[in-house]
Ligand SMILES: C[C@](O)(CO)[C@H](O)COP(=O)(O)OP(=O)(O)OC[C@H]1O[C@@H](n2ccc(N)nc2=O)[C@H](O)[C@@H]1O
């Protein structure tokens with residue numbers, strides 16, 4: 001079975017409170033971004049479960065890769081035969097795009113389908129939550145208002161389908177834990193759902209990402225990319241999640257405009 005774990009963008013992100021478990025409560029709107037890895041999951045030819053990797057190198061021991069952890073989580077509860085997995089990594093890591101989380105959620109969904117476990121989306125979400133705060137979103141993989149750890153959702157009527165979008169990753173690996181440690185939780189400055197119900201051109205004045213304010217003084221390149229996206233005609237530009245990817249939305253355009261950016265940056269151009 002071949003699946004294509006996609007990334008996500010955060011439209012607005014407020015870190016609202018410290019939780020007793022050491023995590024933070026947040027409010028954000030998550031939307032799928034069709035920048036994808038490729039993940040193949042097959043019954044193994046031999047007796048062992050294996051994971052091979054190509055594409056962007058994934059830091060850390062492959063034994064702790066989220067695809068393997070997804071398999072192990074399900075095999076604690078179900079008698080799964082060994083599998084052979086191959087992950088081709090395309091989505092940059094430490095980018096705020098949720099790439100690793102998507103791999104984990106898509107591995108859970110693929111195993112559910114491959115072995116006809118018949119788990120509901122709700123049950124898959126509860127497994128996904130155990131692998132990371134961002135993982136649960138990728139089970140249903142549709143625009144939602146997210147709160148608590150970013151893993152509890154409310155439906156939102158927001159249709160950005162077809163909107164031209166540019167995502168710029170400057171090659172700066174921002175650790176999620178470090179990024180959270182730089183943000184002081186506070187009540188949200190805007191009611192996100194109300195702000196997002198207004199025309200996209202107003203979002204620039206009404207929606208923000210707390211990580212952007214906290215990280216830009218340390219990483220000025222984030223502010224420079226955002227300024228360039230606005231100069232290129234973006235109606236809205238922001239850091240995604242805890243960064244370091246910055247995106248711009250260009251409604252009404254066929255494709256985002258060309259931009260002069262350093263060649264070492266990774267850039268995704270397309271439509272949501
Ligand atoms: C920044 C976001 O991408 C926004 O969508 C997510 O909140 C990050 O989610 P994630 O990468 O799945 O993060 P996890 O792997 O669950 O947690 C990594 C670290 O981030 C911090 N963390 C994460 C989520 C959260 N709601 N509060 C936190 O304080 C914790 O220090 C945790 O140890």
Ligand SMILES: Nc1ncnc2c1ncn2[C@@H]1O[C@H](COP(=O)(O)OP(=O)(O)OP(=O)(O)O)[C@@H](O)[C@H]1O
Pocket residue numbers: 058059060064065066067087092093094095096097098099100101103104134174175176241242243
């Ligand atoms: N399949 C995977 N893809 C990416 N990272 C993985 C994967 N499996 C495990 N990891 C580990 O997770 C870390 C990346 O997590 P991190 O949260 O920084 O980035 P992310 O998955 O790109 O998403 P985000 O920045 O939105 O949280 C890596 O350092 C790596 O060790």
